[in-house]
Amino acid sequence: MSADSIRVVLVGGGIGGLAAANALLHRGIDVHVYEQAPALGEVGAGVMITPNSLRLLDRFGVGDAVAAVGASVGEGSLYYREDGSTVAPMLTVDSSGWNGMFGVHRADLIGALADVLPADRVHTGHQAVSFSQDEREAVVSFANGTEVRADAVIAADGIHSVLQKYVIEPSAPIDSGSVAYRGLVPAERVPWWPKGVSQLWMGEQRHFLVYPVRRGTLINYVGFVPSREKAVESWTAEGDVETLRREFATWDSPVPRLLAEVEKTNWWGLYDRDPLSTWTRGRLTLLGDAAHSMLPHLGQGANQSIEDAAALSVFLADATAETVPEALSHYEALRRSRTTEVQLGARANGRRYDSHFQDLAERDAEIADSARFRSWLYDYDAEAAAEEVLAVR
Numbered sequence: 326m327s328a329d330s331i332r333v334v335l336v337g338g339g340i341g342g343l344a345a346a347n348a349l350l351h352r353g354i355d356v357h358v359y360e361q362a363p364a365l366g367e368v369g370a371g372v373m374i375t376p377n378s379l380r381l382l383d384r385f386g387v388g389d390a391v392a393a394v395g396a397s398v399g400e401g402s403l404y405y406r407e408d409g410s411t412v413a414p415m416l417t418v419d420s421s422g423w424n425g426m427f428g429v430h431r432a433d434l435i436g437a438l439a440d441v442l443p444a445d446r447v448h449t450g451h452q453a454v455s456f457s458q459d460e461r462e463a464v465v466s467f468a469n470g471t472e473v474r475a476d477a478v479i480a481a482d483g484i485h486s487v488l489q490k491y492v493i494e495p496s497a498p499i500d501s502g503s504v505a506y507r508g509l510v511p512a513e514r515v516p517w518w519p520k521g522v523s524q525l526w527m528g529e530q531r532h533f534l535v536y537p538v539r540r541g542t543l544i545n546y547v548g549f550v551p552s553r554e555k556a557v558e559s560w561t562a563e564g565d566v567e568t569l570r571r572e573f574a575t576w577d578s579p580v581p582r583l584l585a586e587v588e589k590t591n592w593w594g595l596y597d598r599d600p601l602s603t604w605t606r607g608r609l610t611l612l613g614d615a616a617h618s619m620l621p622h623l624g625q626g627a628n629q630s631i632e633d634a635a636a637l638s639v640f641l642a643d644a645t646a647e648t649v650p651e652a653l654s655h656y657e658a659l660r661r662s663r664t665t666e667v668q669l670g671a672r673a674n675g676r677r678y679d680s681h682f683q684d685l686a687e688r689d690a691e692i693a694d695s696a697r698f699r700s701w702l703y704d705y706d707a708e709a710a711a712e713e714v715l716a717v718r
């Protein structure tokens with residue numbers, strides 16, 4: 326760490342916060358993470374890591390660790406109609422043919438990102454409650470009475486961000502009309518399930534996604550169905566297994582057969598937000614879901630937060646205490662345009678997956694064509710893009 330490094334405080338020790346801590350430390354920046362939970366997250370089920378973020382994790386030095394705890398997903402991954410007829414292959418490589426897709430349990434991803442951080446950099450049991458700043462520095466206050474001072478504060482505190490309001494009036498959650506039931510089935514209980522692939526079935530107003538995690542020992546499923554009652558926007562609410570089974574009872578037989586093995590499920594109300602018009606105010610900026618919460622229909626929530634982390638580290642690497650606000654505004658300018666497209670793309674994909682089409686042939690053609698959008702997503706190098714911005718300044 327260089328003696329004259331700026332001081333960075335990251336609020337939130339989720340995927341985005343921990344990825345950013347790795348990226349910043351990698352560039353010799355003095356950073357501390359403050360997480361409200363008493364321990365780093367054991368909660369959650371599967372997240373899909375895609376090539377656009379795996380290439381960055383590789384550079385932070387954690388790509389191998391993530392691959393080691395994940396399950397590779399590749400050729401044979403498919404989109405189906407609800408009756409099991411094939412619609413199109415699912416893209417699992419970037420344009421160079423590199424397969425950087427891994428299903429990862431969120432707890433394993435958090436573990437891989439946290440394990441390489443020096444212990445004195447992560448402070449659990451710190452719930453941020455307020456923020457202030459002046460021309461010289463920023464101050465974050467925590468519920469336990471602690472106050473920390475920094476040159477830059479990064480709010481990586483998730484969809485219900487407490488610090489977002491110090492940048493912009495929070496935008497209202499938009500109910501998507503769907504809920505997601507998600508959970509895990511031990512692979513040994515479904516030995517007939519195909520290995521190393523992701524599969525997605527699409528039907529009227531619902532869809533069903535399955536991929537492996539934890540070296541293939543667990544099968545992660547998510548069933549998206551219309552919401553009949555109001556569900557909370559929470560990752561931990563318990564759902565009713567029988568209701569989930571009923572929703573997909575008549576679908577292609579692997580779906581109800583897998584659901585027959587489910588013992589416990591969580592449900593999560595799917596809300597969207599319009600893209601924010603700004604992320605930064607002075608020494609404070611937003612990262613991850615706090616900046617761009619999105620529907621899960623492109624599997625990009627975690628991946629975009631990792632891209633944010635890489636780009637941020639480039640802009641802060643050369644910043645001084647005086648130039649931090651300028652560096653953060655460059656970060657926002659680069660990231661906000663891309664994540665806005667991803668947020669809107671996730672909405673559009675949800676309409677395809679839930680078959681909101683008069684003519685399903687048209688939907689199927691769009692699904693087949695979505696490989697082009699996926700290539701745009703997967704080929705992107707957030708670090709190189711940030712370096713390009715700096716080079717032309």
Ligand SMILES: Cc1cc2nc3c(=O)[nH]c(=O)nc-3n(C[C@H](O)[C@H](O)[C@H](O)COP(=O)(O)OP(=O)(O)OC[C@H]3O[C@@H](n4cnc5c(N)ncnc54)[C@H](O)[C@@H]3O)c2cc1C
Pocket residue numbers: 336337338339340341342359360361362366368369370371372373431451452453454481482483484485486487507560561612613614615621626627628630
């Ligand atoms: C408990 C949980 C389970 C999840 N499970 C899944 C899943 O199974 N599949 C999936 O695709 N996505 C899941 N997600 C969402 C996914 O992790 C995010 O969409 C994505 O990784 C973006 O990461 P993020 O760092 O912006 O937000 P998150 O990963 O949500 O992290 C935000 C972090 O900030 C902390 N925090 C919040 N407020 C404060 C505060 N005031 N002070 C200090 N810390 C604070 C939270 O405790 C959390 O650790 C889950 C998120 C959470 C919080």
